[in-house]
Amino acid sequence: MDRTENNNKVMVDLSRVTMNYPPDVQALTDVSLQVDRGEILFLTGMSGAGKTTLLRLISGIEKPTKGYIEVDGQDLSKISRAGLQKLRRQTGVAYQNFKLLADRTVAQNIALSMEVAYRSGVFIRKQTRDLLAQLHLEDKHNTKTGKLSRGEQQRVAIARAVANKPTLILADEPTGNLDAETTKLVMDLFLRCKESGTTILIATHDRFIYDQPGNIIQLEQGSIIDGTLPADQEIPGRNES
């Protein structure tokens, strides 16, 4: 497989990435990883293992201390401001702390990711209604997100991440506040996105989640300990819940 063909196949490419935070916290050490287009990859590991840092580096929020990151064929260390803005519009991120605007309604929060991409009003309204129906939040359309429960807020954050039909979804503990039934709703939504070709990286502790079809990477103290495991491979803790 030549380099160009490989670039077309790979959505996220990390090579020997190290991330240090001052004064002496080593969040990631020499992490190398490739995620193919249309793949679901679960990042597992204890708290502080480096899952969130990895997602922040891939979304371009932070720059690595060392190493090379390429997303959708673009080297993040050389990407222009306009290039990064475009990449972000094509990437849906569900943050661990949701990053919702508490004084805006659920529909307005979901619409944000589509508005910045200049989607039509008709598309925005339809997509918002569809997503709210899929996540059982139809009755919350006009509710301000500040008045929602944590679980509901989490679903709104996920809806916003997938609303603009991104080519890459990064989800940081997307089911941390959800019950089993709602977790299944969220996973069904992610799987539908995958079917339409979206690459999905999910950082999670939730054993139910990484029991789903997809590859798994286990992080420990900032390093990958098992490489990429196929979905049917047994890893410690899997299927124990």
Next chain:
Amino acid sequence: MNFLFAVLHQTSRNLLLTWRSQILSLMTITLSVLIFSFFYLVYTNALDAGKRLGDDLRLIVYLDEEPPPALQEQYRDKILKFDRVEKIEFVSSIQAYNKFKKQLGKDQDVLTDIPKDFLPPSLEVYPVRSLDSLSKIKRFSDYLQTFPGVLKVQYGREWVERFYSFIQLLRFVVILSGSLLVLITTFMMGHSIRLTLLTRQQEFKLLHLLGATSNYIRMPFFLEGALLGLFGSIAGMAALYMLFNWINLRFAGSAMLGMFTFNFFPLPIIAIIIGVAVVLCAGGSFSSTRKIFTL
């Protein structure tokens, strides 16, 4: 959703979110435009009045003797070197006598037995009727005084000087109110936008994370400033027009307004004032949004 629609959508949302402070900004802009344009209107009308001064802007140069044609030509050349004039007239002693006699009308018999050359010959200089000439008239008078054979130079000195001082004062007030307009529109808009930015920091950070372009975030503020400038200045001009009509009605026929015609601004001036207010407000807003990218 195209860019323009997105910007309009964002702008209307911003205006709705901060409508209270927008009303305050609008009122301040209206008031500033009203103050500035009121003094500017008085100033331009005073300038027009200055241009219609007529004979009051005449310098009479009394000479000790009738100048021969060569000297008259020399006087003319020297005067034209100093400034533009509407006309220069030489009045001989006899012409002055006849003029005086005509002015006396039925009392002209008082001139019986008085020699016809008892009045000195003179040179009457009519400067171009403008404020510029008004300001130069004293210097003009001093200059004429240096001519050979000049006895005295006379003009409506007191009136001209008072009028000139009034115009100078008006000019100062116009500059002051103009500066007030500039300061208020740019600084106030800037500060109001900065406050908005501070209260909505979280939102702008999120928009950056979602991939919003700089223009997507900044343009609504630019448009917001432009709209405030537009409506504020239109309201200010409308208020001035009402004030103008009220003054015309209230003081119609009074001695003060009888002296000169009080006219409203022509359309191009109105357009320029509104345009400047729009540019200042939009510029003030837009420059403040640079802060967004350092948040």
